[in-house]
Amino acid sequence: MKGDRVEAVVDTGQGVQTFEIVATRAGRRIEVTTARGVVEVTEVTRGGTPVRTGRFMASRLIALVEHPARRFARRGYDSAPDRERDPINGSGHRRSLTPAGA
Numbered sequence: 001m002k003g004d005r006v007e008a009v010v011d012t013g014q015g016v017q018t019f020e021i022v023a024t025r026a027g028r029r030i031e032v033t034t035a036r037g038v039v040e041v042t043e044v045t046r047g048g049t050p051v052r053t054g055r056f057m058a059s060r061l062i063a064l065v066e067h068p069a070r071r072f073a074r075r076g077y078d079s080a081p082d083r084e085r086d087p088i089n090g091s092g093h094r095r096s097l098t099p100a101g102a
Helices: none
Strands: 005-011 016-022 029-035 038-044 050-057 061-067 083-085 092-094
Touching: 005 029, 005 038, 005 050, 016 038, 016 050, 029 061, 038 061
Parallel strands: none
Antiparallel strands: 005 016, 005 061, 029 038, 038 050, 083 092
């Protein structure tokens, strides 16, 4: 989904380097596959066509972190936390999940 991203931290022999693959447009997704010592991170269209790919040797990969997009923001809901503090009396209250601008 748009906004999903994957960070790969790789040992280059002289330090570490961070790579980031992001689903940049609506309908695109990130796929991670591992085969024969190679980790492949690919941005894929709805039809399955790869747009950009990063390949990393599994033995050199220090960390692979997946960051999903904020789901409520995509549906048009307010992305504020579920509970907020009332600035006047300090009590917590439930925030309704009504579409923004409704």
